[in-house]
Amino acid sequence: GQQLNQSPQSMFIQEGEDVSMNCTSSSIFNTWLWYKQDPGEGPVLLIALYKAGELTSNGRLTAQFGITRKDSFLNISASIPSDVGIYFCAGQLGGTGFQKLVFGTGTRLLVSP
Amino acid sequence: SQTIHQWPATLVQPVGSPLSLECTVEGTSNPNLYWYRQAAGRGLQLLFYSVGIGQISSEVPQNLSASRPQDRQFILSSKKLLLSDSGFYLCAWNRGLTGELFFGEGSRLTVL
Numbered sequence: 001g002q003q004l005n006q007s008p009q010s011m012f013i014q015e016g017e018d019v020s021m022n023c024t025s026s027s028i029f030n031t032w033l034w035y036k037q038d039p040g041e042g043p044v045l046l047i048a049l050y051k052a053g054e055l056t057s058n059g060r061l062t063a064q065f066g067i068t069r070k071d072s073f074l075n076i077s078a079s080i081p082s083d084v085g086i087y088f089c090a091g092q093l094g095g096t097g098f099q100k101l102v103f104g105t106g107t108r109l110l111v112s113p
Numbered sequence: 114s115q116t117i118h119q120w121p122a123t124l125v126q127p128v129g130s131p132l133s134l135e136c137t138v139e140g141t142s143n144p145n146l147y148w149y150r151q152a153a154g155r156g157l158q159l160l161f162y163s164v165g166i167g168q169i170s171s172e173v174p175q176n177l178s179a180s181r182p183q184d185r186q187f188i189l190s191s192k193k194l195l196l197s198d199s200g201f202y203l204c205a206w207n208r209g210l211t212g213e214l215f216f217g218e219g220s221r222l223t224v225l
Contacts, residue, residue, distance in 0.1 A: 031212035042203050042216030043157075088157065092212035098145070098164055101214055105156045 006089055006104030013079055014112050021107040022073040023089035031092035032065050032072040033101070038085045046087075047074070079111050115140035119204040119217035126224055132177075132191040134220050136204030139185065144206040146187040147214070148179055151201040163187060199224045 004023045013019060023032070031050055035043035047058050049065035049072060056063055062075045072091070076083055089104040119136040126132060138144050148160045159172045161179035169179050176195050180188045187204060204217040 033212060033214070035216075040201075040219065040221070042205075042219045045213060045215065048213050090212070090214070099212075100159065100162060101212055103157045108154075 004089055004091060004102055004104040006107055008107060009105070010108040010110070012110045012112065015080060017079050019076040019079055019083070019109060020073060021087060021089075022071060023091070023104045024071040025091060025102070026070065027091075027093055028069045029072075029091035029093060029102075030069075030099075032063070033090040033092075034061075034063050034072070034074045035088040035090065036085050037088065037106075043088055076109075079109075081111050081113050084109055084111050115206075115215070117204060117206055117215055117217045119202075119220055122218060122220060124220060124222045126194050126222065128196055128224055129193045132189070132194050132198070132222070134189040134202055134204075134222075136187040136189075136217055137185055138187075138206045141185070141206070141208060143184060144208055146181060147205040148177075148187065148189050149203040149205065149216075151203060151219075153200075157203070161189070194222075194224045196224050198222065 004025050006023045033048050034046045036046050037043040047056050047063040052069045053067050054065040060077045064073055086106045086108050088106050090101045092101055093099050116139045145164050147162045149157045150160055151157050161171055163169050163181045166181055177191050202220045205214045207214045
């Protein structure tokens with residue numbers, strides 16, 4: 001099935017560093033979502049974006065819905081060890097009626113204390 | 114508030130045995146329900162989704178089937194498991210046409 005291009009695939013950073021990851025698509029999306037998955041658990045929704053250009057923060061996390069509606073990024077500031085996990089972007093295609101979410105391939109984040 | 118629960122959390126089954134994973138959503142009505150599979154260290158693959166009782170859509174040809182006997186219950190089944198069915202299975206729900214998807218805790222299946 002269709003997937004979003006998410007990068008980087010993995011990141012290994014020092015505690016306190018800022019992190020940036022992004023997702024791109026050839027299709028236009030109406031909604032962008034960012035999830036975090038801890039090992040052995042289901043993904044948890046971090047941020048939801050509904051409008052092109054929208055910039056939304058959730059604590060140390062900031063995400064933006066790209067103007068072209070074909071991309072989104074997630075920034076994490078001042079990373080801490082509990083930020084470790086896999087981050088997924090997801091988008092809902094535009095159009096009428098029921099639309100499934102399309103998921104990115106994930107960014108694995110490792111944080112060194 | 115809405116909750117989603119799936120069980121069992123962990124399952125080890127021999128090749129050729131049957132499978133039944135259950136998922137229940139509470140605190141909402143007429144949800145869209147989904148089954149995803151996640152191979153180790155990989156992304157999420159949509160297996161089935163359902164927009165109503167008895168309505169099942171399959172995304173990929175496979176050895177598994179899904180059923181929705183009640184509004185808030187979604188079941189993933191197999192008559193004979195294959196080694197390749199091993200993985201982490203996630204149930205999820207959302208409402209109407211909104212995108213926000215909420216996941217269960219996951220069920221880890223190991224087929225030996």
